[in-house]
Amino acid sequence: AKAQGRNTFGFYTAEMNQVSLEKLRLEHDLRQAVARNELVLFYQPQVNVSTGQVVGVEALLRWQHPQLGMVSPAKFIPLAEETGLIVPIGAWVLREACAQSQKWQAWGFPPLKMSVNLSALQFKKQNVVQLVQSVLQETGLPAHLLDLEFTESLVMENTEYIIQVLQSLRDLGVQLSVDDFGTGYSSLSYLKRFPVNTVKIDRSFVQSVHHVREDAVLTRAIIALARSMNLKTVAEGVETIEQLNFLMQHNCDEVQGFYFSKPLPVFELEQLMHRQTHF
Numbered sequence: 001a002k003a004q005g006r007n008t009f010g011f012y013t014a015e016m017n018q019v020s021l022e023k024l025r026l027e028h029d030l031r032q033a034v035a036r037n038e039l040v041l042f043y044q045p046q047v048n049v050s051t052g053q054v055v056g057v058e059a060l061l062r063w064q065h066p067q068l069g070m071v072s073p074a075k076f077i078p079l080a081e082e083t084g085l086i087v088p089i090g091a092w093v094l095r096e097a098c099a100q101s102q103k104w105q106a107w108g109f110p111p112l113k114m115s116v117n118l119s120a121l122q123f124k125k126q127n128v129v130q131l132v133q134s135v136l137q138e139t140g141l142p143a144h145l146l147d148l149e150f151t152e153s154l155v156m157e158n159t160e161y162i163i164q165v166l167q168s169l170r171d172l173g174v175q176l177s178v179d180d181f182g183t184g185y186s187s188l189s190y191l192k193r194f195p196v197n198t199v200k201i202d203r204s205f206v207q208s209v210h211h212v213r214e215d216a217v218l219t220r221a222i223i224a225l226a227r228s229m230n231l232k233t234v235a236e237g238v239e240t241i242e243q244l245n246f247l248m249q250h251n252c253d254e255v256q257g258f259y260f261s262k263p264l265p266v267f268e269l270e271q272l273m274h275r276q277t278h279f
């Protein structure tokens, strides 16, 4: 058995070793990133379709690695989830986003909804209700200004338990959004079981409303269904005027995407808000 065990090393090519070494190093660095203040939040505006006003922002995590530069969340969020680091990192994100939002309120900004992404692991490994409650208390942010985004897949396993947790979050007064809607396996009718306020239509549909008939049909269906259930709709990844017009025509409530703005660092978001409110 021992010889066999040793033999298995034969499967590792130099290239694979390189990849796993890189990953190990990234994991090591990520463990220190919070303490070293290398994580920052960018904020992407969410715009009301009928008024054109910024009504909210989504907090999106960025990692400024001392050697590697800006590491994309697409690269380090999966790693953070694999290692469980998303739990402390997610708590930091929530605190930072709520503190920022409260600061803007204190400055007299118009009420801006602050959307924060929650990973499924945060529901599993942590009392997320307690966390949200204490962060609201610490920061003084009014609960109704906080919007928590989660994906459909969270609710797919352990449905009853998760729905209870979501209900407790609603009881705190925060808003809930289903993120990336349409990409999961749940049927549209599943929506009525979730105690949510908002459906975020995934950008893969939005981006092909003019090229793929099925995506246009689905996008319209999601908006219509959500409306019939008194849920708000937010379309993600809006990049063109044509996409915006389509969404406007079909009564989508809010849009988010490069057409209006990329995710912005605090200072640039503040400048944008000053231009909007002339204050």
Ligand code: C2E
Residues within 6 Å of the ligand: 044, 059, 060, 061, 072, 073, 074, 077, 086, 090, 093, 117, 118, 119, 179, 180, 203, 236, 237, 238, 239, 256, 257, 258, 259, 263
């Ligand atoms: P997401 O929650 O679906 O966030 C939207 C992503 O779409 C963001 O990517 C945003 O920059 C990008 N985006 C927005 N508008 C457009 C557009 O018009 N065109 C295109 N091509 N992209 C657009 P980002 O910031 O790279 O984040 C990627 C994902 O990483 C997020 O997807 C989310 O799943 C995850 N993530 C980011 N921050 C956090 C966080 O604080 N906690 C957790 N758990 N996940 C996070």
Ligand code: CA
Residues within 6 Å of the ligand: 058, 117, 149, 179
């Ligand atoms: Ca999101």
Ligand code: CA
Residues within 6 Å of the ligand: 179, 180, 200, 202, 236
């Ligand atoms: Ca999304």
Ligand code: CA
Residues within 6 Å of the ligand: 180
């Ligand atoms: Ca996504």
